[in-house]
Amino acid sequence: MKNIVLSFLLILAVSSMTLSHKIIGTCYKDKNSLRNSQYFTLECSASNSINIYSRNENITSAEAYIAPNDIKELKKKLVSFDKVDGFKFVMNEIRYFPKGIERFFTNLVALTVEYSNLQEIKQVDLKPFPKLIFLNLSVNMLKIIEKDLFKFNPLLQAIDLTNNIIKEIDGNVFEGLNSLNSLKISMNLCVQVNAVGRKNVENFIKELKIFCKKKEQKFILDEKKGTKFNWRKYFWIILISGTSAVVFLIYGLFKILMTVKVAPKNEKLSVCDPQSQQELKNNVWI
Numbered sequence: 001m002k003n004i005v006l007s008f009l010l011i012l013a014v015s016s017m018t019l020s021h022k023i024i025g026t027c028y029k030d031k032n033s034l035r036n037s038q039y040f041t042l043e044c045s046a047s048n049s050i051n052i053y054s055r056n057e058n059i060t061s062a063e064a065y066i067a068p069n070d071i072k073e074l075k076k077k078l079v080s081f082d083k084v085d086g087f088k089f090v091m092n093e094i095r096y097f098p099k100g101i102e103r104f105f106t107n108l109v110a111l112t113v114e115y116s117n118l119q120e121i122k123q124v125d126l127k128p129f130p131k132l133i134f135l136n137l138s139v140n141m142l143k144i145i146e147k148d149l150f151k152f153n154p155l156l157q158a159i160d161l162t163n164n165i166i167k168e169i170d171g172n173v174f175e176g177l178n179s180l181n182s183l184k185i186s187m188n189l190c191v192q193v194n195a196v197g198r199k200n201v202e203n204f205i206k207e208l209k210i211f212c213k214k215k216e217q218k219f220i221l222d223e224k225k226g227t228k229f230n231w232r233k234y235f236w237i238i239l240i241s242g243t244s245a246v247v248f249l250i251y252g253l254f255k256i257l258m259t260v261k262v263a264p265k266n267e268k269l270s271v272c273d274p275q276s277q278q279e280l281k282n283n284v285w286i
């Protein structure tokens with residue numbers, strides 16, 4: 001009896017997790033309206049229509065329509081999924097990366113999840129997209145970029161992670177990406193770098209590796225350090241100006257002491273002419 005109740009509860013729990021999600025994409029074919037048309041030719045976007053609050057929630061159905069160019073075309077035109085090579089989620093509540101997109105859109109080379117509160121991204125999320133060349137996850141809540149995140153996406157050319165709260169990046173994460181020529185990670189807690197062009201990307205990856213080695217393979221700074229004054233950068237300036245300030249102070253003190261010894265108060269007064277003596281008196285009495 002106990003077993004039956006338990007399995008009933010289990011089934012209930014599992015089925016309550018099996019939420020169905022439908023994505024309805026509006027697709028843009030016009031090359032001029034596509035910001036990243038060097039990476040894809042037909043991008044569909046789902047905005048304000050899908051909420052994903054836990055891991056393993058699946059996309060269970062999808063529709064994609066060409067955005068009408070003018071009023072006459074308002075009748076919706078379905079697009080066949082295999083023509084779509086870019087997909088974008090914008091302004092949704094997508095805390096976890098949606099599963100199952102690849103079952104509908106089989107030819108994706110570009111993926112974007114922006115302004116969507118995405119909290120984590122894992123290797124398994126990107127594994128279904130071996131042809132991925134463009135990934136934009138900007139303006140989300142990502143904290144950690146884990147090791148081997150892009151292991152199954154070796155063709156990536158552009159990655160945008162700006163405007164998250166990243167404070168931990170594995171030093172080797174961009175290592176195998178030999179075609180990567182745009183890497184944007186500014187506006188995060190720890191890394192503030194945008195590298196465009198293969199050379200800059202290579203330099204940045206090198207820097208990241210060196211830095212991460214020092215910090216036990218990880219690029220970690222706590223939240224405060226990210227925004228606080230960087231002492232290390234100004235070490236020499238602080239050292240030199242600090243030392244000279246101390247030297248001047250000691251010299252000044254020494255001078256004062258010497259003056260006091262060499263010229264006691266009375267003698268000093270007597271050397272003055274009557275007028276300034278009067279002034280001195282006035283000053284004293286005021």
Ligand SMILES: *[C@@H]1O[C@H](CO)[C@@H](O)[C@H](O)[C@H]1NC(C)=O
Nearest residue numbers: 017018019056057058099100
């Ligand atoms: C999502 O789909 C996968 C693959 O079809 C399946 O194994 C998994 O159980 C599904 N998850 C949910 C919560 O429906």
Ligand SMILES: *[C@@H]1O[C@H](CO)[C@@H](O)[C@H](O)[C@H]1NC(C)=O
Nearest residue numbers: 036114136138139158159160
């Ligand atoms: C990624 O999306 C953001 C937000 O829309 C945009 O500003 C940025 O230009 C995109 N990045 C790339 C590389 O296109």
